[in-house]
Amino acid sequence: MQFVSVRLITGDVARLAAFYEQVTGIAARRPAEQFAELVGPSCTLAIGSAETMALFGTGAAVPASNRSAILEFLVEDVDREYDRVRKLPAPPEVVQRPTTMPWGNRSLLFRDPDGNLVNLFTPVTEAARARLAVQAPVTAAPSHSS
CATH class of the missing domain: 3.10.180.10 (2,3-Dihydroxybiphenyl 1,2-Dioxygenase, domain 1)
Known part of the structure; x- marks a missing residue:
């Protein structure tokens, strides 16, 4: 499967x-x-x-x-993504500013226009990177000019 x-x-x-x-x-x-x-x-x-x-x-x-699922996207730099999404033409409702979680991911939570929860995250500890098998930085979403 x-x-x-x-x-x-x-x-x-x-x-x-x-x-x-x-x-x-x-x-x-x-x-x-x-x-x-x-x-x-x-x-x-x-x-x-x-x-x-x-x-x-x-x-x-x-x-x-939906109030039970989270759509999660692995990004290179959560703080940079936070700055970028706040400048979108219709910025999303931020639920949690970039925060380092106890399991080693730095996460940004916001809602899409339908209220679905979205998590942009970056593993910031060795244990988190190993758990996600992240060997090299991922390519972040391109910056968009406002």
Whole structure:
């Protein structure tokens, strides 16, 4: 079995896809108006409209109602990303400024436009880097000018 994607269901695919394009620097593929996907090196973030849920069974997922999952992105420098995301055209609601966690990750938590929790993190201790098998710095999302 291979874990390949996480899908968010939203009332506004274009808005949410644009937000994640700005945060990640990854261009979304949009094979249909009701669906977009940002394909990263380790996983795909899929974004589907509430309309698509009729294909799976009505009520299987409800847009903007998640309070239990966190979307996590490994970045090179959390503090630099914090400065960058605060300058986005529509800056996200920051839940936690960059903080070093007891398990060795430096984390920034914010909410996307639908209220989903997003964590940008960097392992900052040897133990955290070893646990995540990070041997070299990752490529951060490109800086965007405001």
